[in-house]
Amino acid sequence: MSGPGEEAYADSALRPYVITKGRSRPTRNTISIETLLVAISPPRALPVSATREERALVRMCERLLSVVEAAAHLELPVSLVKVLASDLVDSGHLAARSGVPQAAVPDPQLLQEVLDGLRRLR
Amino acid sequence: MVRSPRTPPALPPAAGGTRLLWPVTRLLAPLAFAAGVVPLADVHIGAAVAYGAVALLVVAAMESLRGQHRAAVSDAARWRAEAERVRAESEDVRAEAEVVRAEAERVRAEAKDVRAELDSREAHWQGHVRDRAELVRAEVEFTVMKRLPAALSRTEEIPKPLHGEDELGPGVAEWLDRMLTAVTDAADDREESQRLSLVELASRVQTSAHRIQATVTGLADRYPGDADLLETTMLVDHAATQQARHAQSLKVLCGEWPGQQWQRPLALVDVVRAASGRIVAFKRVEVSGDPDVGVTPSVVEPLIHLIAELLANATEYSPPKTGVPVTVRTVQRGAVIEVDDGGLGLDEYRLDGAREIVSGRRLLGVGDVGEIPRTGFAVVGRFAERHGFQVELGPSPYGGVRAVVLVPVDVLQTLAPAGTPAGRVLPSTQPVPEVPTRAPAAETPPEATAAPAGTAPAAGPAIPPAAVPAPPRTGRRLPQRRSRRDEFEPGAPTAPPAPTAVTPPGSPEEAGDWMEQFFEGGRTLPPSGESAATDSATDEGPHDPPSSATPLPPEGQT
Numbered sequence: 125m126s127g128p129g130e131e132a133y134a135d136s137a138l139r140p141y142v143i144t145k146g147r148s149r150p151t152r153n154t155i156s157i158e159t160l161l162v163a164i165s166p167p168r169a170l171p172v173s174a175t176r177e178e179r180a181l182v183r184m185c186e187r188l189l190s191v192v193e194a195a196a197h198l199e200l201p202v203s204l205v206k207v208l209a210s211d212l213v214d215s216g217h218l219a220a221r222s223g224v225p226q227a228a229v230p231d232p233q234l235l236q237e238v239l240d241g242l243r244r245l246r
Numbered sequence: 247m248v249r250s251p252r253t254p255p256a257l258p259p260a261a262g263g264t265r266l267l268w269p270v271t272r273l274l275a276p277l278a279f280a281a282g283v284v285p286l287a288d289v290h291i292g293a294a295v296a297y298g299a300v301a302l303l304v305v306a307a308m309e310s311l312r313g314q315h316r317a318a319v320s321d322a323a324r325w326r327a328e329a330e331r332v333r334a335e336s337e338d339v340r341a342e343a344e345v346v347r348a349e350a351e352r353v354r355a356e357a358k359d360v361r362a363e364l365d366s367r368e369a370h371w372q373g374h375v376r377d378r379a380e381l382v383r384a385e386v387e388f389t390v391m392k393r394l395p396a397a398l399s400r401t402e403e404i405p406k407p408l409h410g411e412d413e414l415g416p417g418v419a420e421w422l423d424r425m426l427t428a429v430t431d432a433a434d435d436r437e438e439s440q441r442l443s444l445v446e447l448a449s450r451v452q453t454s455a456h457r458i459q460a461t462v463t464g465l466a467d468r469y470p471g472d473a474d475l476l477e478t479t480m481l482v483d484h485a486a487t488q489q490a491r492h493a494q495s496l497k498v499l500c501g502e503w504p505g506q507q508w509q510r511p512l513a514l515v516d517v518v519r520a521a522s523g524r525i526v527a528f529k530r531v532e533v534s535g536d537p538d539v540g541v542t543p544s545v546v547e548p549l550i551h552l553i554a555e556l557l558a559n560a561t562e563y564s565p566p567k568t569g570v571p572v573t574v575r576t577v578q579r580g581a582v583i584e585v586d587d588g589g590l591g592l593d594e595y596r597l598d599g600a601r602e603i604v605s606g607r608r609l610l611g612v613g614d615v616g617e618i619p620r621t622g623f624a625v626v627g628r629f630a631e632r633h634g635f636q637v638e639l640g641p642s643p644y645g646g647v648r649a650v651v652l653v654p655v656d657v658l659q660t661l662a663p664a665g666t667p668a669g670r671v672l673p674s675t676q677p678v679p680e681v682p683t684r685a686p687a688a689e690t691p692p693e694a695t696a697a698p699a700g701t702a703p704a705a706g707p708a709i710p711p712a713a714v715p716a717p718p719r720t721g722r723r724l725p726q727r728r729s730r731r732d733e734f735e736p737g738a739p740t741a742p743p744a745p746t747a748v749t750p751p752g753s754p755e756e757a758g759d760w761m762e763q764f765f766e767g768g769r770t771l772p773p774s775g776e777s778a779a780t781d782s783a784t785d786e787g788p789h790d791p792p793s794s795a796t797p798l799p800p801e802g803q804t
Contacts, residue, residue, distance in 0.1 A: 126439070126585035137550060138516055139459075139487055139506055142523035148477035157470075173534050176513055179664035202469050 140204050143177055148203070150210030157192040157202050160221040161185040161209055168217055181208055181219050251687025259388050268312060275305055275777050350556045368707040381448065382418055397430045417617070435548055443499045444612060448496040455490035459483050484523070487520040491524040491554055495625045498551070503632070508546040511659045513537050514574045517546065521553035527561040527570075539581050540661040541653060545633050549653065552637070553583060555622035560587035564646055580655040589646035591640075597647070600641050604649070606631025633657075 163185045169221060170179055184197055195205040212218040271717045276785030287294035390406050396402040404426070407419050421532060428790075462479035469475050494504050512520070515533050522531035541549055560570045564587040592600060602608040603623045612626035630637045634654050642648035 134616060137520040137546065139480075139483055139520070139523040140463070140476075141484050142519050142528060143396065144480075146480065146529055148480060149473045173532065174537075175519065175533075176516055176664035178536050179537060201467055201470060203466070203473070204478050 136199075140201065143175070143200065143204050144207040145206055150206045151214055152210045153215070154222060155191060155206050155210050155220055156196075156222070157190070157206075158222075159191050159209075160188050161191060161194060161213075161218050162188045162221065164217055164219055170217065177208055178212060178217075181205070184214060185218055188221070267563055270306070272309075275308065276301070279305070320387075372492065374589075378413075379417060381409055381413055382415070385414055385422065386420070390424065393426060397426045398433055400430075417575065441612070445500045445502045448493040448500070448502075452490050452497070453491035455486040455493060458486040459490070484528070487524050488526065491551065494551060495555070495621060497506055498625050498628050499610070499615065499621070501611065504547050504551065506547050508543050509804050510546075511540040511542055511661060512546045512550075513661055514541060514583060514653070515665075518540065518553055518557075518572050518574065518583060520550045521557055524550070524554040525558040525561060529567070530561055530569050531557055531572055532569045533572045533574065535572075536576055536581075538661045538663055539574065539576055540659045542657045542659050545653075545657045548629045549634050549635070551650075552635060552651065553585070554628050556626045556637075556651070559590075559622045560646070560649070563587055564589035576658075577652070579652065581653045581658055583651045584651065585641040585649040585651075586644045587646035587648075588642075588644040591641055592648045597639060597641075603627045604637040604639055606628065606637070624678045650784050704714070 161181075163182050167182070167186075170182060177200065180198060181194055189197075191205055191209055192202055194209070195202040195216060198205060200208075209218060209220070213220050249464065282301070285299050286297050298476075305474045385408055388405075392403050393407075396404045409419070411417075411419050439723045442528045447732040462482045466479040478778065494506075495506070515535055515537050518531065518533045522528040522533075525531075557570060557572070564570060568588045570588075571586050573586075575582050575584075591597075599621055603610060604626045606629075610625060615621045626637055629635065630651075634657075636652040636654075638652075640648050640650070680729050
């Protein structure tokens, strides 16, 4: 009973459709892989029925975390984490910040310098 | 013969008289004649001669008559004797016939005796045969009605034969025993071969179901942005999961155990959720309870399957729109999973029967379950019996049946709360990130702290050599990020980068710290408030991660 399919299947006893309760689309379309998630502070208590994935997601988003990184930590496909994150945003446990803030965008000139430097290294 | 009775009395007296009379007559007649001749001769000679001649003729005629008479008499005597002889003979014959008749009579009587004797013997023999046939019949009936079922059940003890060798006749009991052995042997052979082929087919079905799951999971991973595709893969995955469960049920009922094992402990609430994924109406299952109680890897799969069968039963026998509440709670002797359904429930008799089955007290095999619902209970009972789960059924306050599964304490394992680094049991390629939060100051080697986590020992050898030097530097959070980059650049472009490139840096906290720092740095540039380190971050904020200048600010903050 160790066929090739078995090992791939063995990645998780919890199937994706169970994690998202059968949904494949997030409730909001503003969440993408680079969306940054942060837990609402002061933290709101999760309902007792909250799953371990939801608890984990809220907990790891106490500090700012992108969806894709959260997915990597949760070892879940990004598309599932988008659904979960979207639920938690709806329920008011997470806040989503889309994109990188303007202030943090690096100076083009600096980038150019870095690029030049890198080219000189070759 | 006819005259024989008349002649004998007349003859003897006549013979005596005539014998004497006749010579006298013969003597007297010539004398008389002579006497007559003399006078005549005196008278006339001629007359005398004539007279003499006549007298001679008379004498001659008399002689002749006598001769004839004598012949007749002797004839008669002869006939009489003959008749006498014949009569005597007939007398003998009569006597003989008498004897024969008597003999025949005797023989007849004897024959009658013999027949009576034979009849009685025959009757006795028939009675004996009937009795024995009745005994054999009773013995055969007992064998068919009682001993054969007992032998085929293989659990009951086979009763002893009713009658012994002496009563049944030689060999009967022995042959009946040999028949029982032959029948049970044949049944065993057949059953074993059926069992093996069922197990083999079920394994193939299960393998193919797992292959379907793997394929669709891979497909969904390859096109992460396609929600339609994801939805379809979920449907396929769900169907394949149920297929795998049914195949595994069949194997379990055949006495095989799931070869599938999970590598990590799983929280009981997740066990229930995983189980819900194996039934049709998984959305109706509502789990609540302690999220941090888990079970050891060895019982994860059996428990998932057991709960799945209970959930299948609960969802099938309750109204389609109602939820099926499942509660996980810890008790003194372990942990309890309660599954309630809002159906009609079972009457006491059927509940008792179901209890016997789910508790494993009465083990059912694949040949014993007739209908779908009993399959589920039979599987539950098999797992319960094997792994020491106590399964109890009773009436539920929701109206239907409440199934209570007690998971013994020795297979329980407390998991770290979800979301903490130790709580997420990490994959084998990434065992180290637990270190920083567990012992941030102690700088212990990763092996020492990772060992208690359970999965680490197995994962240890899998760590690429190039990844090992990194952990000791993760004592502080941000330097770890730097060090990875440092290492990545000068490091040889070999295989080790693969895991490090995929996995994010350490724990989510580290990533969050870094990210926060990143934005803090970027945003707090104008205020330049709290920390002295901000000035270093202001200029180099965007590209500070690669540099070693930034580790300072977080240390100041934390």
